[in-house]
Amino acid sequence: MVLLLAQEYAAVPSILTEYRCGICGRIFAGLPELEEHYAARHPEAAQPVVVALNLNGKPRELLVEPHWTLQRALQFSLGLTGTKHMCDRGVCGSCTVIMDGRAVLACTTLACECEGKTVQTVEGIAADPAWKPLIDAYCRWDAMQCGYCTPGFLVSAKALMDKNPNPTEDECRRALAGNICICGTYPRHAAAILEAALKMRKGA
Amino acid sequence: MADLAGVNGQREDFRVVGQRNVPGKLSYALATGVAKFGIDYVLPDMLHAKFLRSPYAHARVARVDTSAARAVPGVADILTWEDEDIRKLRSFGEMFGAQRPYLDNLADQEGAEVAVIVVAESEDICEEALRRLDIQWEILPHVVDLLEGRKPDAPVIRPQVRETPQFGIRSPDQLESPPKRGNVAYSNFDSGDIEAGFKAADHIIEYDLYTPAFASHMPNPSGSVAWWSDEPYFGEGKTLHIEGAVREKHSISFMYGMPPEKTVQEGLFMGGKYCDWGLRKSQNITPLLAKRTGRPVRCVNTREETYDFIMNQRYAYMKVGFTKNGLITAMDDFSVADGGVWGSSSFGNVGDQTQGPYNTLKCKNVRQFMEIVDSNRGMMYVSGQHCPFNWDIVTIAIHLIAEKLDMDPIDVARLNLHGPESQDDINPVHSFEACVETGRKMMNWDWHRAGARKLPDGRYHGASFRYQMCPRHSFATYHCKLELRQGVVHLPTQGPLFGVYSIECNAMVVAEELGLNYEDVCIDFDYRENFVTFGGGSDGTTASAWVAKECAHILKQRILEAAIEYAETAPPPGMGGGHGFGPPPPPPGPFKGLKPEDLDLAGGRVVLKADHSVGAPLTSAVPQNLFATYSGKPPLAVWVTGSMGKILDTMNTAYCEVAVDTETGEVEILRFGVAADPGKVLRPTSLESQIDQVMYFSQGCQLLEDFVYDPRTGVRLNTNMFDYKKPGMLDVPPVEKDFLETRAGNAVYGANGISHSLANTHMIIIAIHNAIGVWVDPPATPDKVLKALGKA
């Protein structure tokens, strides 16, 4: 599964090759043409912008509208499904990504403010063999039921372990305090993280 | 009693069933974010759709002019309730409420889908178009306060044709309902002789009980994406693809007149829908919109649009008679329940009356009079995590009797619980006895009267106890199919449903019966398959697992017969595959001249029963393809044996300890305890998670969650996750658990389902009462605690 993800991921072109009008759906070969089209046809609409960032270790360009959140951009521009939308207002942590080394909420981060940033999503973590023990531990410990909140928890866990590779149970709970799970998985996350941390230390 | 009619129901040796830490088959997909829920689908050239939502609690769209909205650039289609395409639509999704038109011009709650649907290039454009609609609203009187709505002079909000909904088969105790009056329909039950019961009582206590509404709160906002294709793979003509309505492929194909084989739904992931399976409009409108526009259409609710009920608001007034040793002699239950908006499930009101806790008592003198008040509060689609909703009516009675007589509530419960077979059975329920013995030890149970114990930090200690039975589920017939293909056992299934590890438990049972490891059973997820593993509660759908066991037994027999047949007929070594094609056939097992009963399956091999070291791996002993099918269900499901609680086989008990700060009004749950008997534990980790989940649900509805309405406008004020707070990681207390395995259930190996039965509405409230001696209505927020103490 991890391999498959890495392959799927590589298939997404880094550089934009087409520019789609968000209002009428017409497709253009370049940004200037799209801008011209907006000026002529949709003069009152906010123009889309191109954001260049480093996503999961690779340079990416995204065409986004100025009010789009990063969550929306990842889903609608790249088809990534791991940055989930639950509350859409910074309460639940389902949309957590790691930006420049810090866990941030993609539903309250504007995509156009991510220019030049380094962003890691759950797909990037899953594609990195170094983090396989964490994913394995999540699966072994059933740190999920319906699984909708799980990628968000996993990204928060990874952000914790980046800073603190040897967390205590209490540190795990505090680091994940911003993630909401409806399905009652709370006690299982620390178990998974502690097991993964042990394995990763042994393997290092 | 266990596994009454099944094969190996009394099996003692378990290698696979009961194993911990076996990863779910789809866990990797979930953890890595690859799993797609309805909301996640993004297709090329996809359009978006939105319903007009009512800003009023009760209003009619008298007229709408869509011309300005149609002129918004990027709008692809607009439909109104008057369009023929909409008028023809009928939803067949799972609902327990009254039928109503798919979409009309009447909004009977704030946020209700009403009158108009817009399809556009983006959600933003949909919203812009909705803003440009020129709507003439006719604002109607509303009811969001049940106690106001039941008054004779309250404005009548619903046509009088709506009478008391019937739920399930009519009970002999059910009285003829009086005709509806104003907003109120009636549902009355009377059993035994209530007057005689009160006459026989030494004490009579009366109490009020309030249960707030509780949001179903699926983690993934409901929605779907649909498109139509001409793919020849699916045969001639259009094929409908619908994602995001998992488990509802058939109802949607029916809704759109499509043959099931031309309705494709490949997605597996449903999100945490704990018995709230009702189809939202966003899940079944997209096929129509995609057909009209010729493009894929996505329609997804916002979080604000997902605040439906899995528990209706209810007020109850109780009168209980009991003897001086604590035996209940009569219970008089009058309640006012929310009937919800038009089409709401009757599970939340009438449905409770026959499935309630009274059925577990020796006392048969019970009167239940219920007023069901039409309201504009909200919608309940099916049922929810709090079934039966009125369970804690009896939990409170037991607590109050204990308080009055200075008896341990566990002893009061024991005295009043009927025996395993019927309400006339006075024998002890073995499972209950085992649970309370374990629970007492686990909790160092030492009951005290209200307000009698202070903790060293000055807070008051309170404790509570409740029991329930683990219901015998199995609603319908299950159709299991197993295949042996090239030595590998395949278990095809339609899907994982709402995410609990149900199919895994079924696979574990198959592995157990076929002498395989769990990893060796290949689960084939395919939306065209029939086998669905629901029904039977948390521990992996014990009822479908019963069917899987029966099916595995048939396959086993076929494997053993085929191994002998192959041993007798296999070509001699050195001959190629059929006519020289393919690899040479594998060598058969040493089974010539034997009978199937001489053989067994163990460790992925066909072996001699008498000597497991002699045999051959499945791949070579049985190169044939073999199938087994079994359709059925375990006997004596609760729905067949009569109302839930009349038979008591496997039970569960729960305990709660709180600390209440009488200065700040803060309540801390020190711990929950669960001593439960699921009959047989199939997959411990998923059972534990399900129990944690219901305990946190229970915590939420008793300490945090409630719907807040503006009484003047009827508008709900807290439909977002800031203001409607769910418990988080740092809020939840430890849930200590101990599982017993009495094997007394009716499903696989004597297992029963469990999770719903632990969901409670008042266990924490009772513990608070035990701490401070006053009742606080849920949710017991600090301000309410202080108010109850007369301090605010």
Ligand code: FES
């Ligand atoms: S969706 Fe971003 S925090 Fe909830």
Ligand code: FES
């Ligand atoms: S596993 Fe369902 S929301 Fe967390």
